[in-house]
Amino acid sequence: DTGVSQNPRHKITKRGQNVTFRCDPISEHNRLYWYRQTLGQGPEFLTYFQNEAQLEKSRLLSDRFSAERPKGSFSTLEIQRTEQGDSAMYLCASSFGLAGARTDTQYFGPGTRLTVL
């Protein structure tokens, strides 16, 4: 399978615990995006990387959230001290984008469903 993969697919945790999600993009894609989707809503942008550089972070991304893409390949999203409001589907997408262009198409992974008890 050459699509975007995400692990784990499901994560149940207790409030206050830290969790980390991983995203493996399509191999030749230089851009990687994180979105969050709650029930009845469309995905909301969290952050994105061009290669290893984190170019934009949403105001939705509190200080408890951190994302990395250390070698410009896979990415991790960590949530510290989880809260019940963090329960959501966390989606990763990747694309190949040229600098200054917005004509890339984002391909989404299956998501990681987080439940905070």
Add this chain to the structure above:
Amino acid sequence: AQSVSQHNHHVILSEAASLELGCNYSYGGTVNLFWYVQYPGQHLQLLLKYFSGDPLVKGIKGFEAEFIKSKFSFNLRKPSVQWSDTAEYFCAVNPTDKLIFGTGTRLQVFP
């Protein structure tokens, strides 16, 4: 603020009926427009996209969408739906590199 509106939250149709899902966006500059579909238990998939050129865009599975700049709209259409089109449909725009999604339209098609 930039936003995308999908006014039809839940649409129920019989097979062979025609479909039109509305999408309006609020952004004055150049945008690219997308429709994504999420079938039950599956991840988001691209249905079609508009970057430039012919405002009538054809996508997979017989879907098409028309970009009307003066109305800030990008409505999705299909002349005859099938039971397998049951899914959630999301309209999205990217005024910058990120995508801004609407809240989605849940389509149920009954045989």
